Amino acid sequence: MLQAIFTAFFGLAAIWFAVVVFRTHSMVRSALALLFSQAAIGGMFLAMQTEFLGVLQIMMMATEMAIMTIFMVMYMMDPGGLGAMEMTHQKRASQVAGALGALAALAVAFFTSWGPITPEVRPAQQVHDLGIEIMERSMLIFETAGVTILTVMVAATAIAIMRRDEE
Secondary structure: HHHHHHHHHHHHHHHHHHHHHHHHOOHHHHHHHHHHHHHHHHHHHOOOOOOHHHHHHHHHHHHHHHHHHHHHHOOOOOOOOOOOOOOOOHHHHHHHHHHHHHHHHHHHHHHOOHHHOOOOOOOOHHHHHHHHHOOOOOHHHHHHHHHHHHHHHHHHHHHOOOOOOOO
16 A cells, blocks of 8 residues: 555656756756656655665766756856746647547556556566566667767766867
């Protein structure tokens, strides 16, 4: 019962902070709200006793949002949102797409046969299976993505920094 309460709490927190992402006029506040939303999803994983996924979600999102915030402060004209700016585009289409997506997700959640409830969950076996999946089939994909992200970060920083000798 307590597990369901915490899962629902973190789920509602994730939804609330996801809404806040689009309600603020500050890119930095928006990034922080997105961080809190993703951290709440990590909290849901922890509440569902999938510690590895929960900690991984929180660590990855914290790093990603910190890097994103740094780049927004570097490149945005008004990262603090002190000026009047609109951070949403195509509002009507976005609202319709969001409502349709929410209805589809609710339909899948309530009208799908999820099968019998597993009487015993073995988290150690789940973590082992996930580790095997990551280290075997998906290793090349993860390594390629990591090197690509690092290359883009170095290139973006090099472009952003003005050379002193050219001044």
